Amino acid sequence: MRDLSSFTLAGYDKGRGRLVQALWFAVMNLVFMAWWCPxxxxxxxxxxxxxxxxxxxxxxxxxxxxxxxxxxxGDHTWIGEGAWLLNLEPVTIGRHVCVSQEALLCTGSHDHRAADFRYRNAPITVEDGAWIAARATVLAGATVGRHAVVGAGAVLHQDLPGLTLLTADGGRRPVEEPA
Structure with missing residues (x-):
């Protein structure tokens, strides 16, 4: 039986102390996310x-x-309006990548089999030339291959080979390398 009262952050390293975390949240919410911030x-x-x-x-x-x-x-990458990089673990985004509007890259998860619902996090890698389309989701541990496309509204929970399109209905098909 799940006992959420036993959940702890044991073993999870946020990577910085509370003061830096709090400062980042203030800067992110007051400046970084604002429409007027260049x-x-x-x-x-x-x-x-x-x-x-x-x-x-x-x-x-x-x-x-x-x-x-x-x-x-990486260089020449675009991250679109409303994208959410929920990076409890490292997120690596390559060169010439487009992360479109309201896409979610989420490195965090929980072990649903554990009574304490402990974290089961893993990094995400998006290789050069890939496109994460509008409202697509890339989940913990996935790698998006070179020039692959996670289509609008699609959910990626495992590696997507290069030059492959994942559609919202879970279908996969090859795509051509850009000229």
Whole structure:
């Protein structure tokens, strides 16, 4: 039987102390997510809090990042309005990647078989040239291959090979490499 009162954060490392976490939440909610915050400032704020962010990265407003120090983003990548990077574990996004509006990359989960519902987290990797389309979800432990597409509204719970499209109904088909 599940006993949620026995859940603890035992074994989970947030990567920074409470003061830095609180400061990030204040900056994220008051400045980073705001429509008036310039994209260059968003990149600078992520870097200031420990993210590795490449050149010419575009981050739109309403993007949420749980822990910047667990985020790596390659050159020329776009992260669309309202995307949520729920990165309890590292998220690595390659070069020339598009994470579209309201997409969710979630590295956290729970062990539903354990009475204490303990964490079962795992990192996410999005390889160069991939596209996570609008309102798509990539779950803990998945890798999105080079030039693969997680279609609008699709849920990815396992690795997606390069040059493959995952559709919202779970179908997969090959895609051509961009010219």
């Amino acid at each position: 994209p260059r400032l968003r990149v600078a704020l992520l870097r200031a809090f420990g993210a590795t962010v490449g050149e010419r990265v575009l981050i739109r407003h309403r993007v949420r990042v749980l822990w910047p120090w667990k985020l790596t983003v």
